[in-house]
Amino acid sequence: MEIIKTVKQMQQAAHAIRTGGESIALVPTMGFLHEGHLTLMRVGKEHCDRLIVSIFVNPTQFGPNEDLEAYPRDTEGDLRKAENVGVDLVFMPSAREMYPQGAQTSVVVKDLPRHLCGLSRPGHFDGVTTVVAKLFHMVNPHVAVFGQKDYQQLAVISRMVMDLDMDIQIIGVPTVRERDGLAMSSRNSYLSAEERQSALSLKKSLNLAERLFNEGERRAQAVKDFVQSYILEHPHTEIDYIALCDPVTLEDVNTLTEGTLVALAVRVGKTRLIDNARLRKQKKSKKQ
Numbered sequence: 001m002e003i004i005k006t007v008k009q010m011q012q013a014a015h016a017i018r019t020g021g022e023s024i025a026l027v028p029t030m031g032f033l034h035e036g037h038l039t040l041m042r043v044g045k046e047h048c049d050r051l052i053v054s055i056f057v058n059p060t061q062f063g064p065n066e067d068l069e070a071y072p073r074d075t076e077g078d079l080r081k082a083e084n085v086g087v088d089l090v091f092m093p094s095a096r097e098m099y100p101q102g103a104q105t106s107v108v109v110k111d112l113p114r115h116l117c118g119l120s121r122p123g124h125f126d127g128v129t130t131v132v133a134k135l136f137h138m139v140n141p142h143v144a145v146f147g148q149k150d151y152q153q154l155a156v157i158s159r160m161v162m163d164l165d166m167d168i169q170i171i172g173v174p175t176v177r178e179r180d181g182l183a184m185s186s187r188n189s190y191l192s193a194e195e196r197q198s199a200l201s202l203k204k205s206l207n208l209a210e211r212l213f214n215e216g217e218r219r220a221q222a223v224k225d226f227v228q229s230y231i232l233e234h235p236h237t238e239i240d241y242i243a244l245c246d247p248v249t250l251e252d253v254n255t256l257t258e259g260t261l262v263a264l265a266v267r268v269g270k271t272r273l274i275d276n277a278r279l280r281k282q283k284k285s286k287k288q
């Protein structure tokens, strides 16, 4: 597995792969790799000849009071895991390499960041789209793979790719969960044992929302209230948002339909967790 730290070398390596007639899949990450990331990598591998993973804790997507310094890092473990999955090349630039002194250009998607996480994390998605656009220029992938856990991120990046005519296929991969349902996240490592129990209320409340929908509830506010009281029954929880929204525009809806996005951000202790689900009608099981 090759490790590259400079933009120039990355661009040369990508050019050589393409000239050799091979396709490139990119999985952008901020490291501290877990099974969720490894699943993205396996999907990338299925789609292309060469798999490139970037590891870069991107400072521009962290707000002033967020966890940039404390963000978990484990370069040695990451490289071992990447190698085991069959990654061909890891690109791990420094912050200075990524953002040379005097950098003043950013990529901004206009409307989608004005919802959900964008409301409590101003500027976050500008940082994401800027770094992802830069990575796309450096790695020049045919395919890029992202997790659906970060639903809004996937929507914003897909919009950017469309709007800027980038010739890249974006693949969204369903959320990978722990056995008890907790969505995998590098930030789960911050949770105490008791907080981790409370964190299960996110996925359970999504299941409850789906159950209410299947029992015939169509009022978004009623489901929202129910989800809110369910989560708040659990210690250490504080709700950032509960949104029932259109899966494309991310605008709130009043009436639920099949496919409505239920998206949550909840602080459990000091850790902010997100999760989401699309409402589906369950098939009625036939009575024996």
Ligand code: PAF
Pocket: 028, 029, 030, 056, 058, 061, 128, 131, 132, 150, 153
């Ligand atoms: O999802 C992440 O880990 C980051 O937001 C990403 C896409 C790697 C950009 O820094």
